[in-house]
Amino acid sequence: AQKVTQAQTEISVVEKEDVTLDCVYETRDTTYYLFWYKQPPSGELVFLIRRNSFDEQNEISGRYSWNFQKSTSSFNFTITASQVVDSAVYFCALSEPTSYGKLTFGQGTILTVHP
Amino acid sequence: DSGVTQTPKHLITATGQRVTLRCSPRSGDLSVYWYQQSLDQGLQFLIQYYNGEERAKGNILERFSAQQFPDLHSELNLSSLELGDSALYFCASSVGDPSYEQYFGPGTRLTVT
Numbered sequence: 401a402q403k404v405t406q407a408q409t410e411i412s413v414v415e416k417e418d419v420t421l422d423c424v425y426e427t428r429d430t431t432y433y434l435f436w437y438k439q440p441p442s443g444e445l446v447f448l449i450r451r452n453s454f455d456e457q458n459e460i461s462g463r464y465s466w467n468f469q470k471s472t473s474s475f476n477f478t479i480t481a482s483q484v485v486d487s488a489v490y491f492c493a494l495s496e497p498t499s500y501g502k503l504t505f506g507q508g509t510i511l512t513v514h515p
Numbered sequence: 516d517s518g519v520t521q522t523p524k525h526l527i528t529a530t531g532q533r534v535t536l537r538c539s540p541r542s543g544d545l546s547v548y549w550y551q552q553s554l555d556q557g558l559q560f561l562i563q564y565y566n567g568e569e570r571a572k573g574n575i576l577e578r579f580s581a582q583q584f585p586d587l588h589s590e591l592n593l594s595s596l597e598l599g600d601s602a603l604y605f606c607a608s609s610v611g612d613p614s615y616e617q618y619f620g621p622g623t624r625l626t627v628t
Contacts, residue, residue: 433613433614435616437619443603443621443622443624444517444619444620444621444622445605445607445619445622446517446619447517447616447617447618447619450614450615450616452614491558495613496613497613497614499571499613500563500565500570500571500613501546501548501563501571501609501611501612501613501614501615501617502548502560502563502571502573503548503550503558503560503607503617504560505557505558505559507557508557508558
């Protein structure tokens with residue numbers, strides 16, 4: 401069965417600090433897909449990134465970067481030079497082709513960036 | 516704006532009642548997913564439709580049902596409502612391939628009193 405664990409329930413940082421959100425997943429499939437979503441205070445879920453199990457390259461998008469390590473079943477998300485607008489709940493999610501793409505979400509990490 | 520629309524945005528109703536939540540997917544997307552977000556259960560997958568046909572079911576109660584119409588919009592019907600059904604209900608759409616990301620609507624906040 402698929403499972404996603406985000407051990408950090410809440411993180412609080414001061415603006416301009418770097419912060420890493422951890423995500424550990426479990427799956428029996430060799431092909432799977434990992435995602436990060438952001439849920440700002442307004443409530444909508446915003447897609448950030450998708451990564452497939454065969455692509456372990458790290459990715460950088462502006463201040464955001466993602467580190468995918470199959471050896472440790474982790475897909476961590478780092479925000480560099482955090483800003484107040486980064487305050488949100490961040491969800492890591494997993495999907496498998498055998499489950500028709502349904503997303504299994506972690507519990508979410510509440511990130512608060514203080515000015 | 517994800518391109519996925521959901522109505523209504525808020526819904527307040529009494530126990531025992533029935534409600535219908537509506538979702539229109541992004542243009543070109545064939546697959547619709549429904550999720551429930553509550554404080555105790557987190558984000559849970561309910562059901563998926565692809566081009567009008569049910570494809571996968573998750574933790575969906577028997578009191579809940581859904582369908583996807585020929586124009587690809589979807590409705591989630593919740594009946595015999597209980598206090599515990601109060602939650603944020605999201606619809607998401609994708610092209611249908613599991614490797615593609617899902618785009619979420621703004622959600623419908625259901626409050627059962």
